[in-house]
Amino acid sequence: MSSVVDNIPGQFEVLDQSLETEMTLSMGPQHPSTHGVLRLDLRLDGELVIKAIPDIGYLHTGMEKLFEYKKYQQGIVITDRMDYLNPLGNNLAYVMAAEKLLQIEIPERAQVIRVLFCELQRIASHMVWLGTSALDLGAMSIFFFCFKEREKILNLIEAASGGRMTPSYFRIGGLMMDLPAGFDRRCKQFSDNFADALNTFETLATGNTIWQSRTQGVGVISREDAIDWGLTGPCLRGSGVELDIRRHNPYTGYETYDFDIPTEPDGDVWGRFRVRMRELYESHKIVRQALERLKPGPIKADAPKVVLPDRDDMRKHMDSLIHHFLIVAEGFNIPAGEVYMPIEGSKGELGVYMKSDGSSKPSRVHVRGPSFINLSALPAMSEGEMIADVVAIIGSLDIVLGEIDR
Amino acid sequence: MANTEALLGLVEKLRGENAAWVSDVREALGEVTVFVPGDSISAVCEYLKHSEGFDLLADICGADLGPEEDPRFEVNYHLFSTIHFNRLRLKVLLSEDAPNVRTVTNVWKTADWHERETFDMFGVVFEGHPDLRRILLPSDFDGHALRKDYPLRGYEPYSMN
Numbered sequence: 372m373s374s375v376v377d378n379i380p381g382q383f384e385v386l387d388q389s390l391e392t393e394m395t396l397s398m399g400p401q402h403p404s405t406h407g408v409l410r411l412d413l414r415l416d417g418e419l420v421i422k423a424i425p426d427i428g429y430l431h432t433g434m435e436k437l438f439e440y441k442k443y444q445q446g447i448v449i450t451d452r453m454d455y456l457n458p459l460g461n462n463l464a465y466v467m468a469a470e471k472l473l474q475i476e477i478p479e480r481a482q483v484i485r486v487l488f489c490e491l492q493r494i495a496s497h498m499v500w501l502g503t504s505a506l507d508l509g510a511m512s513i514f515f516f517c518f519k520e521r522e523k524i525l526n527l528i529e530a531a532s533g534g535r536m537t538p539s540y541f542r543i544g545g546l547m548m549d550l551p552a553g554f555d556r557r558c559k560q561f562s563d564n565f566a567d568a569l570n571t572f573e574t575l576a577t578g579n580t581i582w583q584s585r586t587q588g589v590g591v592i593s594r595e596d597a598i599d600w601g602l603t604g605p606c607l608r609g610s611g612v613e614l615d616i617r618r619h620n621p622y623t624g625y626e627t628y629d630f631d632i633p634t635e636p637d638g639d640v641w642g643r644f645r646v647r648m649r650e651l652y653e654s655h656k657i658v659r660q661a662l663e664r665l666k667p668g669p670i671k672a673d674a675p676k677v678v679l680p681d682r683d684d685m686r687k688h689m690d691s692l693i694h695h696f697l698i699v700a701e702g703f704n705i706p707a708g709e710v711y712m713p714i715e716g717s718k719g720e721l722g723v724y725m726k727s728d729g730s731s732k733p734s735r736v737h738v739r740g741p742s743f744i745n746l747s748a749l750p751a752m753s754e755g756e757m758i759a760d761v762v763a764i765i766g767s768l769d770i771v772l773g774e775i776d777r
Numbered sequence: 778m779a780n781t782e783a784l785l786g787l788v789e790k791l792r793g794e795n796a797a798w799v800s801d802v803r804e805a806l807g808e809v810t811v812f813v814p815g816d817s818i819s820a821v822c823e824y825l826k827h828s829e830g831f832d833l834l835a836d837i838c839g840a841d842l843g844p845e846e847d848p849r850f851e852v853n854y855h856l857f858s859t860i861h862f863n864r865l866r867l868k869v870l871l872s873e874d875a876p877n878v879r880t881v882t883n884v885w886k887t888a889d890w891h892e893r894e895t896f897d898m899f900g901v902v903f904e905g906h907p908d909l910r911r912i913l914l915p916s917d918f919d920g921h922a923l924r925k926d927y928p929l930r931g932y933e934p935y936s937m938n
Binding site (some may be wrong): 427428429433435436437440471472474508582596598599600601604612614620691708709710711713720722724726734737739743744747748751776 | 806808810832833834835836838840841848853855857859862864866885886887889890891894898910911913914915923925927929933
């Protein structure tokens, strides 16, 4: 120990040449900047990263196995716990896969509410990303503004579903229940105030010269490499590829909404930051459009063997009571087949592969988590960078370990 | 996903290129599935990527059809195009005795983690993969957790010691 103390030089100097010594640093799994339980095996030469090996699996809970033992409607609850910052997106991908196998039509109002909530959730997810990735780089105050806005959205989700982080609001065939009275007024209030919040973020982050110099030119991935590494969502658009599942494989009526797909050409941390910031404006735009389209109407599909009946119907009609009992006690069977249902989650392409053997439990559910794939490109982005920039790159990938490990 | 006509035409083209590449085609719910023999998957992917614009590998996932089935395992490749935005599923069927398939890491770098996950969960061996080891489960884990004959709660409580 004493020899180390004796070796401290009298004066610190900046070394720009290789030390020609290799050091291995285990970063995580409890490191605050790894956004959960990610461990990085970093091979360092001084402060330069020679090799980065992500080590994942610390949060593995066997969710894909669990799906096979639960009825279709019980699986929705598991999806909440995957990407816990975007639970409604996970719900949507899962229920849409089941709905596609069942071939049922969802009523207009339920579709609009799904779009509304997915976009609110996307804003909330981006708020956590902006707050925490700025915190990693030492910008502390923006975190509080972000979580203030996120809190408002979580309150809205709680008002509709009863859950803040685990809503399970979307059900196979529609929604859990209709919006509470006065919801659109509260949502509109949030939407009206959000434009001001966006200005605050732009001032605190975009205009901050320290932020700019920490992010520009760091963690560059080219357009070709980004596609080759399978990046999707903001990470891909940050490398200049215009790809958005909402536009290019539209679902839940996204083709009827007016929004732009922001892209940035540089492929660095700054590019991914700008894409997400600009996405906030687009999501805000879609929220406003969805609010205008909210018209009274049914929120559940006309499929009595799949959708739970209204409480009132059960008191009056025997068949509703029987259907309710059967759905709860035995579940419903889904015709044999397989689908891959991709949606644009807040972090990229969130795909659910569902295989049914005709029973009331899926034979296989696989979730293509965007964080999992985006993280696999981390070595390509961080090798040759400084160790402090690895933190910036992890922040710009916007990973959630709950989804990576499943 | 739309445009199944064009995809079925593409499959015919694939057949014309090499008749051994396509063993079966199925179309259901607007999705086209091409059954490919395990040893030619790499060549098919190479062709689809460079000649047909399927440049993004969205997903690879395994599935177990049950210990009594033969072929027992399947590996699904979900291809996507950032040019014409079509999706295509390739499926490789594997028997329990020889669950081996050629790797596609030479075609897409992203296949690395997908194949490691499939190996980890199902024990499917991807020949030619540069670094085929477990990814989610610990390296000394016994068995492959997503196989149908693997019990939900495992064989014994796992200990980190």
